[in-house]
Amino acid sequence: MKKQVFNPYLPLDTYIPDGEPHVFGNRVYIYGSHDKEGGDCFCLLDYEAWSAPVDDLTDWRCEGIIYQAKQCRHYCEERQDMYAPDVVQGNDGRYYLYYDLSGRGDHGFDGPISVAVCDTPAGKYEYYGDVCYPDGRPMQRFIPFDPAVINDNGHIYLTYGWGLGMDTHAPVMRKIMPGIMSKVFNKTVEEIRQEEPQSILGANFVELCGDMLTVKSEPVRILPALNNAKKGSELRKHSFFEAASLRKFGDLYYFIYSSHVNHELCYATSKYPDHGYKYRGVIVSNGDIGYHGRSAKDRLAATGTNHGSIEYINGKYYIFYHRLTHNTAFSRQGCAEEIKILPDGTIKQVEMTSCGLNGEPLVTEGKYPAAICCNLTNGKMPHLSNVQKGKYSPNVNHEGNTRFVKDLENKTLVGYKYFAFSGKTNVKVVTRGASGIFCVMTEPGKIIAEIPLEASGEWKESKSVSFMAEGVKPLYFEYRGRGKADFLKFILTGRES
Structure with a gap:
């Protein structure tokens, strides 16, 4: 049988969800979290990278473990799980890996965003530091979760954030949510009520200095979570939840994210990296919900978290996402589909397929x-x-x-x-x-x-x-x-x- 690639595009014993694809040189690299097969929690394993030649997406190679949780200075009994990472090439030519070292219970969302560095895209990364203010204080504004980074002509842009699938401003929730969020996000009730009137929930943007650690200013909100999305708007139906990812194609910035309904990757676009984002649509759902009007009750697979991004590879655009296995949310596998970016910048939702990156239908042999x-x-x-x-x-x-x-x-x-x-x-x-x-x-x-x-x-x-x-x-x-x-x-x- 001729060489082909399927979905999931990595071996069936491999669980790399939250995939951020990046072309460095003549290869495309996948950076994601690392689930355990049949595991009982998210992201239990160390970061493992994979890559393929840009002109042959059937030929994936395991680059091995590139970074271990125990290398981080914040590693301890309460913090051992590394959530969705991203990698960017700095202006010095080195590669910087941004991640959260999180834990179960009270330490899942309180940061900071940490950084590791390597001379090559998939070598052995070493702990470098934490994203911080000029005075050295860790930058923990809003919720430092799911970092994503791009190098835009020498400017290093970081997006991050988290949301909830409920309206915390609703009358029944208004009184109890500050206390709940204080415990979940390890912030004081005063911080939640007074210091963040726009809510700590949502997608955020900040530019980094050349050292790849120091923020140039306070982060700004670029997309609201459900609690602040305008009622009656399309964004209200697909508000930001998690899985921030920033890309630039042509003169448009694309902010890709998972909405509060959880199973879909959506996108918003702007001519500016730090403001003006407009919701444009759904790219993919891991149950094909919304594709040709399909309803949630008619989903074509078990749905759950989704996280990924877009990359331009050898003349084509692809969306990377993940599916669920084992009847849990904890064993996720990376998938990918070709997409089209239309002249007006829009992307039509694509369906899940088994042929994914193959470039053509599978053979009947x-x-x-x-x-x-x-x-x-x-x-x-x-x-x-x-x-x-x-x-x-x-x-x-x-x-x-x-x-x-x-x-x-x-x-x-x-x-x-x-x-x-x-x-x-x-x-x-x-x-x-x-x-x-x-x-x-x-x-x-x-x-x-x-x-x-x-x-x-x-x-x-x-x-x-x-x-x-x-x-x-x-x-x-x-x-x-x-x-x-x-x-x-x-x-x-x-x-x-």
Whole structure:
């Protein structure tokens, strides 16, 4: 089979969410947090970088661990988890990694933003310092979380911030929220009530000096969280929550972020880096919510946090984002899709696919892991958070060194987009668990073949069935049966088998 790349674009045992893509030289590098496979909390592992040649996005290489939490001077029992980072090349040619060393409970959002430095994009970074005021005090204005950095013709711009998925100005919340936020964000009630009348919640901007640490001025608010978004506006429906990322394409600054509904990456644009941002739309949702009007109850996969950004790679624009696995919010995998930036600067929402960075549809010849599905739904998929799990929903999971789709129940749909069909195609699947059938479709609801599944406690390959299809189409398998089945892989051939 020809060399191809799928979504997720890294190996199936790799969990690098919150991906910030950057082209340095002739390679694109991915900097993200690092989840544990089957973990019980976000970002449990040290930073691991990956890269690929800009002219071959099928050829990803692991650069190894580039920075360890214990290298940070703030590392302690209460602070061990490194959240979403970003990297920028400074004017001195070195590379600077911005991050939060956070902890569970009372130390998740109180900063500071720390910085590590390296002579190469993916070498061994060393702790450098913390973002600070000219007098050396750590800069902890607003909520120092999810830092993102760009070098704009020698100007170093930092964005950061956090929000809540609720209106803290609502009458029922006004009295109790300052006390709650004081504990969560480790700020006094006076700071929350008096020093930040515009709210500590929202997206913020500040310019850094040439030392890459010192702020030139006080940070400014560039996008509000839900509590201060204008009622009735489109922004109110897609207000800032987290995942700040700043990019510049042409003469427009693009601020990419995750909204308070959590599953989508949105964007706002401005001609200025520090003000004037206007909400423009959704780029991608990890449940395809909003794509062609799809509602949240009809999500095509379990949804949850989303974080990523846009990069221009070898003449094309791509959005990097992540999906969820294991029926929790804590094992996330990076995905990517090609996008188009129209002449007016707008971006139309794209759907999740299995072919992602491949540049073309997948071929109908070879073995495919079931876990590269872009759609996985039983018609009632959950939205997952750090307090909510989808215990009984189908999900991508693992046992030992095996990754597979787990807990298919009656009428669960598993989808792969897209394949280039050219007539007769043969397909067989490897499953275990309950007996039943796989209904094969290239359109939901239109069955073109049926694959009988035998009950088995071990992985078992089915008989091959054939179907006819022409052109670029999805490939769906819908499980019909009384029990639950697991799905390991499928094999396609264009000849008798």
